[in-house]
Amino acid sequence: MAKRVLAILLIGLLALSSCVALADTAEDRDAIIREKAKLTTKVERLTEEPVTLTLWADTKNNGAVGTLMEKLDDMEMLKAMEEKTGVRIECITPPVGEDETAFSLMLASGKYPDIIIGFHNYYAYSGDTAIEEGIIVNINDLLDYAPNYKAAMEASEFRTKSVITDEGNIPYIAMPIVADEPGLNVGGPIIRKDLLAKLGMDMPTTYDELHTFLTRCKEELGLKRPMALDSNGASKYDGLTAGFGFHLKNICTTHAFYMEDNKITYAPLTDGYYEYVSTMAQWYSEGLIDPDFASVVTFDDGVAMITSGECAYSTDHSGIVGMYNSVGKTLNPDFEFGIAPIPVRNAGDKVHIGSSSGATCYSAAAISTTCANPELAMRYIDQWFTDEGFMMANYGVEGVTYEMVDGMPTYTDFVMNNPDMDSVAILSAYATPVTWFSEYVGCRDISDATREVTGIWDEQNDSVGVIPGAVTLNSAEKETYGDLYSEISSYVEEMTVRFIMGLEPLENYPTFVEQLRALGAEEAIGAYQSAYDRYLSR
């Protein structure tokens, strides 16, 4: 054993590149992982005296909080890192489903934790603004403390362009979720496969087929609420809206802008939006949509609704499907949710927007200005980008979550075939949640469900409509946008629900659009357009 370790070390030392390569294919990715598994770069001890850093992270999409562990501090990865680096991480875990409120309250309190994960998801303005306002530090100044991260970041032009802002700042330590293409879809439509089989139907691919499926679920199977919808009338990860050509809500953005022919567009001003709203209104009146959808607000409400067995179709994160199934099976042994294709107008249509994200989207950490020792925080995060850190973050604990098979780390049955727990959730507890900082590549191989996801959703969605995460507003644009958008979005949210529920007749749609223009929707789009133009000429 000792000899083998030595051999691996020697081979690792001989490797010339910094072993951060670009992965275009599955083989490339395997090669990277094999290289990393040799552990050329190790996690270092950073301090002799024990030091504590505080960290805030959301619990959205983290299936492990509340099931496998009580709070984020219980993560095995954090404990292992503490042992090796001497740095203790004290996590601030917001209550499940309360991320947004918890973040705003934290910001308002003026007491920031040392490291904030997912800052860009909740902060209303750009990273440049956050630096200007003195909330977070410019990573640029600290980059020398993080050689491993720096190498990973500079490994491709796409990455570099994604993390550096117009003003030359680096607000976040960010990594694309899968190597370099911004293309992995993590969420979308999900469907009760057992009901599909019971009805003897093929997988619905168009809106019409979906309509037939939902109608039959209602009439033949007596389901009371065949389809779930978010309380604001949107669907998670644009699962139901992408087919109408627009983006309304996904994980990456605080706004609902997207691109059409390189122009920034806002859905409620487009025809597709009217089509969506009128279709949903019709389905709602036919009783195909959960009549209580507008009051399903909390995470628990949503789980209860999906697992009640009365719902056959929803949109969600692929990682949560396993949990739905394990809960649903306790009531009905046949209960099985699986991934469904994104519905489109005509079979075979492509969609341009969905749950896939720009580079800074998925994993990004910020260091706050109130951090007493930003150098240490930076050096600590850098340890996650060493080979050893990479292995821990992606694969967890050897012998528990993975084993080495011919130099390739392989997930154990505990992760892959765990009857009680979803794979992604297990890795969130033993390795790292997908939203955290790290070069995250293992995700695609985690479970059958996930593999199926990449198959269906990735093929459909070419993601050209996604505004790159690195498009950032300058102060003037920020002011225009900030003043206008909050009112616009609450107006849209309310009106969408009202149209769908039939509380507002569809004849009033032109008035709605007029009101949006009066509220300054076009100026808000303009702010993003000029930021985008600047990004293109970077």
Next chain:
Amino acid sequence: MKPERILLNYKKNKVLYWMILPVITYVCIFNYLPMFGLTMAFQNYSLTGGIFGSKWIWFDNFKDFFQGLYFQRTLNNTLLISFYTLLFAFPAPIIFALMLNEVRHTGFKKIVQTVSYMPHFISMIVVVSLINDFTNSNGVIASIVATLGGTPRSYATDPASFRTVFVISEIWQQIGFNSIIYLAALSGISEELYEAAELDGAGRIAQLFHVTLPGIASTIIIMFILRCGALMTVNFEKILLMYSPATYETADVIQTYVYRIGIIKQKIGYSTAVGLFNSIISLGLIVLANNLSRKYTEVSMF
């Protein structure tokens, strides 16, 4: 007052002054000091710049609110919900207390009192979950409507039912607890008055109108004045938990709007301005109610 008089006064009432000191400190720290923050209403407030570092825009926030989409609606909703609460939920505990007062069986009376207090002590979040369970399309109310031949629907997301659901649940929650003060007032009415009335030939109903009600009138008026001051402050937490975009039309009040815009959307200056507007109206209302009461009933707080 001359200094020596003050000193004399202090020496005489030393204990009283020391007793009130903690209260004065409390009011200063928690009620007066935070008023400094109202300056945010006149600024384009930035979280990190603070009050000294933010841009002054004077009345722009107010102008935005008054000319905005939601001024009319939030004001209407606040006043209407308040008005309905005043109309139905204010007299309910009084009637309840009067009814309890007529009950002679002490054991039964105690059980009723205890049961009616209970909802007051249930956490708001639990109460709202109960309300949601009752009013959704699968809930008790929808089932009852269905068995009676009506078409069941979701009352939780129906803007037309929001106020009704809110006020009824408010009565259920508070009727027992709010009746305590009236019961206390009722027990203060001398038995001799009743005996005298009986001798004069007054029946139960006449006694109620001529002895009982005048006996607790001052309590009712004080409670009414206090309630008027709170006319603009409806039960904010409950609305926040109960409403959704579908019911904003009838449920969104000034305070929930302030919360959404200020805390969630981070427009702090603007939401402070809206909150300040709310407070000014409240102050006006309480002064008005107090003056009216002083004029007509000679009972007033100040």
